[in-house]
Amino acid sequence: MSRTLFTNIGLLVTNNPKEAARAGGTDSPTGEIRDAAMIVDNGVVAWVGKAADAETGGGFDIDAVVNVHGNTLIPGFVDSHSHLVFAGDRSAEFAARMEGTPYAAGGIRSTVAATRAASEESLREHVAALVKEMHSQGTTTIEIKSGYGLDVATEERLVRLASEVTEEVTFLGAHVVPAEFADSPDDYVELVTGEMLAACAPHSKWIDVFCEKGAFTVEETRRILTAGIDAGLQTRVHASQLGPGEGVALAVELGAASVDHCTYLTEEDIAALAGSSTVATLLPGVEFSTKQPYPSGRALIDAGVTVALSSDCNPGSSFTSSMPFCIAVAVREMGMSPAEALWASTAGGAQALRRNDVGRLSVGMRADIAEINAPSYIHLAYRPGVPLIGRVWKDGELIA
Ligand code: NIG
């Protein structure tokens, strides 16, 4: 590996206000430096500053130079919520929703049937294609959940396949109760917290539960998350997607890293989140694709809640892999400024995964970088649907 100078950066987003301000940039949360340069040493950011200071400020021998041609560099997106391991197609369900059929979590079962029937190799190829799709849109860290197996062997297969492409693997055996346990949901909870957890925990970092009417109750959620904690996993929760509930309060109580969806929050939920270390992860693709109301990112940020944005890429409620799309929708529909949406998609996602080595471009961080072929990141929302992401680097290596 070598030392690379990135120069002619029209705008560099560091997400490190102190370091940016010291280098002549802004001390806003996005820590922006205009006319910037950055030095990457063995996959890690070694120096950031003004291009004019690169030679003196860097003081490094440089092996290679990357000319950014006045474009914008941002930290690679941290997509902290996805369900990439699945088979089958549910586009007809989407079309029906656009004509008025409501979203129902029960649709998950049709993906479960297709996923159980798919070969391991075809699942592996499909995940690889989706990961490639994400990379080419600027995403460099991806969380992937299981949850379309719902039997021991298939759930184990899904977390194992996910672990081949990311370290952020989440066991979501408690996605819904599968059809064969419809009359005995307690037995399914028993399976999830017993044999299934034992098979999946070695491949996973996280445990998640869909805490919602029609999925798992708050008591079941507590039992499943607690079993996960005992097995060495960290917690995250799907809650308040289809209506208000107690999932957000439980996530805060258990110190979950993130509670995701948050479509129907109460004032109490917002107050609880504001006083906690739990990130509220908003998933604009879901409201877009299910025609549910968009939650207010504005209300959360104003209350002091840390907000992340993620794709929730899955075949049912949100089949987008594009963080630029999520940013555009969050800016247009959720009251977030372009800077807030960008921060939520990078540093916010990193916080939702309790990672302190990604989501920022400052000294010591991984050189996970996305180039935007535009003079500023505002263009991500200003020019929705336009493929503005240029080159993408992970650990300093070009991946797209
Ligand atoms: O995050 N909420 C539960 N799970 C997914 C939807 C899965 C599906 O519809 O297949 C979600 O929205």
Ligand code: FE
């Ligand atoms: Fe999800």
